[in-house]
Every structure is written in C-alpha cells, then in structure tokens.
C-alpha cells in the first residue's frame with residue numbers, strides 16, 4: 001500500500017490578466033502555497049481502478065467516475081500503455097468547492113502514487129499532460145511547494161523558498177463553484193485586464209519584505225465571489241480584525257479565506273477565538289510553504 005498527502009492549495013495572490021479568445025479560460029498570475037495537512041490518499045496496486053472514500057467531506061466529493069482521483073488515473077492510463085493501476089482509498093477532510101483545490105490536490109496525489117507504482121519520474125511529461133487534462137489547478141499540485149502559476153494553470157514556476165508563514169484558514173461552509181465566479185468578472189473572450197503588475201516575489205525573501213510585497217498583490221476574484229457568497233465579506237472582516245493578523249485575502253474562487261500572522265502562537269490563538277464565535281465554520285491554523 002502506497003500513501004501520500006494531498007495538501008490544501010492557497011492562492012496567496014491571484015491576478016487575472018485577461019480572458020483567452022481560444023478557449024475562454026482566464027489568464028492568471030498566481031503565487032501559490034500549500035499547507036502541511038490535507039486529505040490522505042492511498043493506493044493498493046491491483047487490476048483496474050477503484051475508489052473508496054471516507055471522512056467528513058467524503059459525501060460532498062462523491063466516489064463516482066467524476067471523482068478527480070479516478071479521472072486523473074484514467075488520464076494517465078490513456079497515456080502510458082500497460083500502466084499498473086489499483087484501488088485508491090481517500091480520507092477526505094478538506095472542504096469541497098472551497099477555493100483550496102482539494103479535488104485538484106487529490107488528483108495530483110493519485111498521479112504521484114501511480115508514478116511511484118510504475119517507476120515514472122515526476123518530470124515524465126505524460127504526468128503533466130494527465131494533470132492538465134484533469135483540471136487547471138492539478139499541475140501546480142503535482143509537487144506541492146510554493147511557486148508561481150501562470151496561463152490558466154499550465155505554466156508552473158520553480159519552487160520558491162518562502163519565509164515561515166503562520167496562517168489561519170477559514171471556510172464558512174458555503175460551496176462556491178469556480179466557473180460562475182469567473183463568469184461574474186464579465187470579461188469577453190480576448191479581453192485584457194490592467195490591474196497593475198504583480199509585486200516582485202523572490203525565493204529566500206525575509207518575512208517583512210515578503211509581507212509588504214504580498215499586501216501589494218490581490219485576488220481579482222474576491223469581489224465576484226462575495227456577490228455569489230456574501231458571507232465571504234464576514235470571513236474577511238473577522239480575519240482582518242483578528243489579533244496579530246498581517247494580511248487577509250480570499251484563496252482561489254472562494255469561499256476559503258486566509259490570514260497570515262507574525263507567529264504560530266498568534267495564528268493558533270486567532271484560530272481558537274474565531275472557532276469559538278463561529279462554531280459552524282471550518283477554521284484551521286496552518287503553516288504555509
């Protein structure tokens with residue numbers, strides 16, 4: 001049995017640069033980081049693909065052929081003749097349709113497990129192709145470390161060493177689909193946006209320099225997502241008001257938002273205080289990397 005983690009993806013920034021005429025997808029520039037924890041996926045090698053799923057958000061994710069774990073597996077099998085397959089077991093704890101790429105990270109985890117079972121290096125181009133075919137966010141989740149993502153997610157930058165980023169993640173329990181949030185931007189195919197250049201972020205930046213660059217970035221989907229799910233406005237104001245919070249922003253197309261704190265202790269305290277006032281919200285302290 002092979003096992004790997006499928007950590008949550010956080011878009012520390014998400015700049016929308018325009019909308020492509022060819023396929024209607026939006027061109028992005030996004031600084032992505034990952035949490036330590038997340039879903040857990042195992043593979044028991046054997047004939048054909050199968051999926052068992054359990055955990056608090058298993059039902060919302062679904063175990064049918066549309067589950068991104070199975071889609072990713074089939075995508076790779078279509079590209080690698082004689083691929084060794086097997087039965088996946090997914091422990092699903094990340095909220096679903098939450099802007100933290102849980103399904104994408106599960107799909108990437110499935111590809112990593114299949115790569116190991118088949119002796120394929122992570123750099124095998126067929127893995128990247130199978131990832132792209134499963135969804136825009138899957139390629140960046142293949143090797144879950146902080147980096148830039150560009151295009152509609154198909155261009156992945158080098159790993160970046162970020163300073164320690166103690167954070168709190170909050171999801172208010174409202175599922176937000178990605179497509180409708182992009183549509184709310186109202187960009188015509190071929191349109192370009194001029195929201196200002198992305199702040200310069202370099203590997204090895206010291207914490208204060210990194211945070212002052214980060215605050216000059218943005219998530220262009222925030223306003224559109226707040227129209228779809230107005231509770232995001234409350235989540236952002238709670239995170240901004242939390243003691244020791246340095247920056248609060250939405251991840252992806254929402255509804256999960258994050259705040260970064262100067263210390264782990266401040267993040268843990270803020271998480272406990274938010275949870276006490278909002279017992280129905282999913283609240284997690286996390287180190288981002």
Ligand SMILES: C[C@@](CO)(OP(=O)(O)O)[C@H](O)COP(=O)(O)OP(=O)(O)OC[C@H]1O[C@@H](n2ccc(N)nc2=O)[C@H](O)[C@@H]1O
Nearest residue numbers: 024025026099100101135136137152178179182252253254
């Ligand atoms: C917004 C982001 C940011 O990381 O994350 P999430 O909020 O989903 O976590 C991603 O770009 C989402 O990636 P993913 O969730 O894999 O999206 P996909 O399944 O490929 O696309 C869902 C729908 O969103 C729209 N879409 C997606 C990506 C993109 N760059 N432009 C788009 O217009 C398209 O309408 C597409 O049909």
Ligand SMILES: Nc1ncnc2c1ncn2[C@@H]1O[C@H](COP(=O)(O)OP(=O)(O)O)[C@@H](O)[C@H]1O
Nearest residue numbers: 061067068096097098099100101102103104106
């Ligand atoms: N393994 C999976 N985990 C979560 N959602 C999944 C999975 N497989 C398929 N899905 C579907 O993918 C869609 C997006 O889910 P998810 O990846 O959690 O969204 P987001 O990227 O916004 O966090 C949902 O509608 C869900 O039904």
